[in-house]
Amino acid sequence: MNVVVCSQCGQRFTLSHDVISQDAALAERQMAWLLDHFVWDHIQENKHKAVITLPASAEMK
Numbered sequence: 001m002n003v004v005v006c007s008q009c010g011q012r013f014t015l016s017h018d019v020i021s022q023d024a025a026l027a028e029r030q031m032a033w034l035l036d037h038f039v040w041d042h043i044q045e046n047k048h049k050a051v052i053t054l055p056a057s058a059e060m061k
């Protein structure tokens with residue numbers, strides 16, 4: 001299990017292995033995407049969703 005912590009509010013999200021890529025480089029991009037997503041939630045004053053769908057790898061820059 002991987003845990004991602006929002007740097008803004010400290011909320012923790014636990015990610016299962018079938019969500020996170022086995023590919024370490026891609027997994028790192030997924031984590032970075034999530035952290036960005038959390039920052040956006042705060043900018044837009046949205047609450048974090050309990051379930052976050054990761055974009056397909058091709059959509060992540």
Ligand SMILES: [Zn+2]
Pocket residue numbers: 006007008009010011038042048
């Ligand atoms: Zn947060």
